[in-house]
Amino acid sequence: MKLYAPNYYKDFHCIASACKHSCCVGWEIDIDKDSLSRYQNMTHPYGEIIRKHIEMQDDTACFALTQEERCPFLKENGLCDMILNLGEDSLCQICRDHPRFRNFFSDREEIGIGLCCEEAARLVLFQKEKTEIVLLSDDGEKEELWEEEEALLSLREKLFAILQDDTLPLSERADRMLQEVGAEPITDLHVWIKRLLGLEQLDVAWQKLLNQLNTQERTPRTLDLPLEKFLLYLLYRHLPNAEDESEIRATVRFACLGYLLIKTICEKTNTPIEEAARLFSSEIEYSEENTRTLLELLA
Numbered sequence: 090m091k092l093y094a095p096n097y098y099k100d101f102h103c104i105a106s107a108c109k110h111s112c113c114v115g116w117e118i119d120i121d122k123d124s125l126s127r128y129q130n131m132t133h134p135y136g137e138i139i140r141k142h143i144e145m146q147d148d149t150a151c152f153a154l155t156q157e158e159r160c161p162f163l164k165e166n167g168l169c170d171m172i173l174n175l176g177e178d179s180l181c182q183i184c185r186d187h188p189r190f191r192n193f194f195s196d197r198e199e200i201g202i203g204l205c206c207e208e209a210a211r212l213v214l215f216q217k218e219k220t221e222i223v224l225l226s227d228d229g230e231k232e233e234l235w236e237e238e239e240a241l242l243s244l245r246e247k248l249f250a251i252l253q254d255d256t257l258p259l260s261e262r263a264d265r266m267l268q269e270v271g272a273e274p275i276t277d278l279h280v281w282i283k284r285l286l287g288l289e290q291l292d293v294a295w296q297k298l299l300n301q302l303n304t305q306e307r308t309p310r311t312l313d314l315p316l317e318k319f320l321l322y323l324l325y326r327h328l329p330n331a332e333d334e335s336e337i338r339a340t341v342r343f344a345c346l347g348y349l350l351i352k353t354i355c356e357k358t359n360t361p362i363e364e365a366a367r368l369f370s371s372e373i374e375y376s377e378e379n380t381r382t383l384l385e386l387l388a
């Protein structure tokens with residue numbers, strides 16, 4: 090099996106105590122089965138502290154958040170008490186992995202970092218080099234891609250090339266990308282904003298931002314590159330999940346809707362692009378229900 094990632098992936102490091110929107114606040118932390126059994130059988134004295142914070146929700150074990158919605162192990166200084174006592178290997182899978190996401194093909198795994206993390210958003214949106222998908226490791230096992238997977242990956246490569254052709258304005262590149270997959274453009278953004286306001290609400294800051302989109306300013310030209318990176322990120326992350334042509338079209342429209350929305354937010358409010366992208370990611374991408382609803386509406 091091969092492991093691929095975007096070329097910026099290896100530069101990601103969690104900024105822990107310097108993080109303003111820590112993923113250890115406000116998010117449910119489910120515990121995977123292997124970690125749960127490790128915690129249940131832990132003989133280290135800290136095991137008792139860990140077990141005290143585990144609760145069952147339906148059939149899933151998770152760490153009970155404090156009244157302030159903080160992970161019980163998050164210290165006031167922003168550091169993780171479990172890591173301080175037992176090291177990083179003691180974390181459950183979701184904490185070890187976040188903000189990484191993975192997509193699987195028959196011969197490879199692809200890994201990336203999600204924009205809901207402010208440090209990942211900075212890294213993804215402000216890298217200067219062209220985005221490329223690079224091989225990180227290969228265990229030497231010979232596996233073949235299915236024909237459909239090969240077609241999807243080569244389509245994504247083509248879309249990457251269209252988006253990174255900086256001889257054209259970004260809006261034209263986005264239109265070409267839609268044409269390439271035969272998808273309709275997003276014409277009525279105000280209608281989409283209304284629909285977005287009707288989705289599952291996770292962070293009130295996102296709703297506030299959408300409600301502010303009523304003044305007129307131009308996007309500074311300097312935003313073209315981070316917006317291009319945002320589109321590339323959405324394609325890298327979501328296109329592998331498209332199972333047929335209609336889902337491919339919906340996914341490319343999803344990327345264009347995200348692009349138009351973030352561009353409009355930056356034009357009409359003073360929100361920095363990395364904050365707008367972070368909110369989009371945590372509100373839409375990290376709610377399966379919201380992502381599914383939008384993809385259905387865009388199909």
Ligand code: SF4
Nearest residue numbers: 103104108112206208
């Ligand atoms: S959101 Fe990102 S930078 Fe912040 S604590 Fe989580 S992983 Fe670290």
